[in-house]
Amino acid sequence: MDLEVKIPAALASECGGARTITVAAPEAATLGDVLAAIETSHPRLGRRLRDEAGQLRRFVNVYIGDDECRRLKGLATPVGPDDPIQILPSIAGG
Amino acid sequence: MAYLVLIGTRKGLFTATSPDRRTWQLSGPVILDDDGFTAVAEIYAIGTDPATGRILVGAATWFGPSVWRSDDAAATWSEPQKAPMAFPQDLPYRPLDFSETAGIDQPESDQTNTVKRIWQIAFGPGDRVWAGVEPTSLWTSDDGGQTFTFNRALWDHPEHTTWASGAGGPAVHTIVPDPADPRALTVAISSGGIYQTADDGRTWNGITKGITVDYEPDAAPESGQCIHKVTRDADGTLYVQSHGPAYRSTRPDGGWINISENLPTDFGFAIVAHPTEAGTVMAWPISESMERTPAEKHIGPWRSDDAGQTWRPWQAGLPTEAYFGGVLRDGACTDGATEPGWYFGTRCGDVWAASETDGTWHTVAAHLPDVLCVRAMETA
Numbered sequence: 001m002d003l004e005v006k007i008p009a010a011l012a013s014e015c016g017g018a019r020t021i022t023v024a025a026p027e028a029a030t031l032g033d034v035l036a037a038i039e040t041s042h043p044r045l046g047r048r049l050r051d052e053a054g055q056l057r058r059f060v061n062v063y064i065g066d067d068e069c070r071r072l073k074g075l076a077t078p079v080g081p082d083d084p085i086q087i088l089p090s091i092a093g094g
Numbered sequence: 095m096a097y098l099v100l101i102g103t104r105k106g107l108f109t110a111t112s113p114d115r116r117t118w119q120l121s122g123p124v125i126l127d128d129d130g131f132t133a134v135a136e137i138y139a140i141g142t143d144p145a146t147g148r149i150l151v152g153a154a155t156w157f158g159p160s161v162w163r164s165d166d167a168a169a170t171w172s173e174p175q176k177a178p179m180a181f182p183q184d185l186p187y188r189p190l191d192f193s194e195t196a197g198i199d200q201p202e203s204d205q206t207n208t209v210k211r212i213w214q215i216a217f218g219p220g221d222r223v224w225a226g227v228e229p230t231s232l233w234t235s236d237d238g239g240q241t242f243t244f245n246r247a248l249w250d251h252p253e254h255t256t257w258a259s260g261a262g263g264p265a266v267h268t269i270v271p272d273p274a275d276p277r278a279l280t281v282a283i284s285s286g287g288i289y290q291t292a293d294d295g296r297t298w299n300g301i302t303k304g305i306t307v308d309y310e311p312d313a314a315p316e317s318g319q320c321i322h323k324v325t326r327d328a329d330g331t332l333y334v335q336s337h338g339p340a341y342r343s344t345r346p347d348g349g350w351i352n353i354s355e356n357l358p359t360d361f362g363f364a365i366v367a368h369p370t371e372a373g374t375v376m377a378w379p380i381s382e383s384m385e386r387t388p389a390e391k392h393i394g395p396w397r398s399d400d401a402g403q404t405w406r407p408w409q410a411g412l413p414t415e416a417y418f419g420g421v422l423r424d425g426a427c428t429d430g431a432t433e434p435g436w437y438f439g440t441r442c443g444d445v446w447a448a449s450e451t452d453g454t455w456h457t458v459a460a461h462l463p464d465v466l467c468v469r470a471m472e473t474a
Contacts, residue, residue, distance in 0.1 A: 011157070013128035043175040048157035052180035053206035059156040091156055093134070 001027055003034060003079060006086040007045075014045035025079070031062060032075035034085065049087065061088045097429055098167055098473045099437055100149065101445055102137030104464035107151060109168045111473075115435045115449045118458045126162040126171045131155055140469040141215030141223065141239075144430050147473065150223065150239045152212025159209050161225075161239050167473045179225065179233050179242040181207040185249075188229065214424070215239070216269035219276040226266030230257055230283055234295060245295050248281070253300050256318030257286035267423060268324045270332070280332065284423075285320035288334065288346065301346035305336050322363045323423045329372035331401060335365040335423075340377055342402050353402025358389040364426040369434050373401040376408070376436065378421040386420055393417035393440060394455070395426070411455035412446065419444065424467035431472055439465030 003023050007015055015021050023037045032054065039046025049060050054075070056062065062069045063086045069077050079085060097115050101108040106123030126132035132153055139152035149164040151171075161178045162171045187205050207229065214226035223235040225242055231249055233242035248266075258264065268282035277294040280301075287302035305319045320337035327333065334341045334350065339360040341350035354360035359379040368374035376397050379389035388394070394409035419442030426438035439445040443462035446455040447470070 010129050010131055044173070047160075047177045051158060051206075051208040052177055053183065053208050055206065055208070057156075057158055089156060 001025055001029070001081045003029070003081055003083070003085060005034065005038065006084070008087055008089055010089055010091075011045055011048055011087070014048065015042050029079055030073075030075060031064065031069050031077045031079055031085070034079060035062075035075065059089050059092060061090050062086070063088060096473045097435060097447075097470060099429075099445065099447065099458055099468065099470045100140045100142070100151070100168065101439055101459060101462065101465060102140050102151070102424075102467040102469075103443065103462050104136055104466060105134045106132070106463065107135075107137045107140075107153070108459060108462055110445070110458045112447070112458075115429075115447050116452065116456045118447070118456070120459045124168065124171075126151060126153060127155075127173065131157065132162070136211070136466065138424070138466050139212045139215045139225070140467050141217055142469050142471045143217040144471060145217075147471070148217070148238065149471075150215045150217075152215055152225065154211045159212055161212065161215070161242075163239055174240045176241070177209075178235070178240060179209050179212075179227065179244070181209065181231075182244060185244075185246075188249075188254075211263060211265065213265040213267040214269045216271055218271050218279075222276065224269045224271070224279065224281075226269050226281060228263045228265035230254075230264045230266055230286060232266045232269070232281055232295070247291075247296055248289060248298050251289065251298050251300070253287065253317040256315070257283055258318070260284040260320060268321070270324055270326050272326075272330070274330075280324060280326070282321040282324045282334075284322060285318060285337070287317040287319050288321055288324060288332075290346070299347070304343075304350040305334065305341060306338055307336075308338055323365050325365050325367040325375065327367035327372045327375060327401075328370050331367075331372065333365050333367055333375050333402065335362050335377060337361070340365060340402065342375075351402075353398070356403070356405045357396055362389075362421075363423040364421045364438065366426045366428060366436070369428050369430045370432055371399075374399045375402060376426070377405070378426060378438065380420045387418045388420055391416040391418065393419070393444075395421075395436070395438065408448070409455070410453060411448070418442065422466055425465050427469050429470035429472055435470060437468050437470045439468045441465065 099110040108122030110118040123133040135153035135155040141150040211228040223239045225233040232245040235242045270280040272278035289298040339354035364378045376395040394412045396405040419440035428434040435449045445458040448455045
């Protein structure tokens, strides 16, 4: 299935400036599957989002609808074609 | 001939150029990536290759660590698509504490080995590049810094159980190639010790015995010492600034000689050898370890021309009022010229340069963010 993922301006150059990309994910996909697909199609964007162990980076938030994935099941959260997925970094530091 | 200084700070990379090492033109923060977030990246590691002019920068960003490369004197930068270094996922997890978390990406999982920061980048012969990384590990690249291979032999060294974390994190922070032998290398770990290989990293020999500590019951352990920096002079003598005294040795397996006796304090981080004159070395003493400010509140290095037997301050041109910003372990360097320029930057964000022929320190930059590392090179 194809899913649309919104990309933040801070990472848009990794997908040619696009603010939304379409990701081909398997049926019954999880958010982890979606991020793995992004890493395949856009390797540098993928590693900006997750470390080499596949964990979401600390300052990267991924919303499914109105819920940040950590409040759901994290990378194991199921996603469907109608779920709006949005990546939003929460930049921190003084 | 012109000169380029690269300044890695807590918030971004800065560059400065000069035709004469007296007057400097500052630029920055340099945007390494295409989106701009590296303007505030922590720049712990800068490597320069005098043979090719190549520059590699290790940056810790909100979106993880990476390595950027320039082949045109810092005018343009590129970054590999895939992560330049990644721990093998079948590597058993080794918990290592790290206490400074300001602003950089940190993993959410505490059960996996992941690259946190790149602390050191050093060029070897050919396309060989070495990188020292947090958590404590050494990496090798043979494609000019595009991809790095994890050195398992050092990671598995039996003494690793004596390694711990300094305030900045557990890391291989110093890499000293041997210009006469591409298979030989010296690395230093804080805290952990000094290790040498003579076979291109296949086996490692701890050479820290004889360096004393005052923070453990055993004042003279075999390993585990907090080594702040190691430098090598033109004859191959190693100089060490440890958490305690500074030392030198011509045969580290034969012991170390304390060279702090004539320094104002025995504590400090940066120590840099002259690139062509054996026995000339500079140190930046810091007041006793509870204070961590420049010795006697005077900013500037102390210089020895007799391998650390005698020292004298070199402060011409530097501020004379009390100064509270120390020089971190990679905050000082030379430009490698035959008549070298010396450079250092402080935690107050000031950077100075002086040449052997001039003898006076000149301002390269002022009021930058906290300076983490400084590297300089001649350019055409």
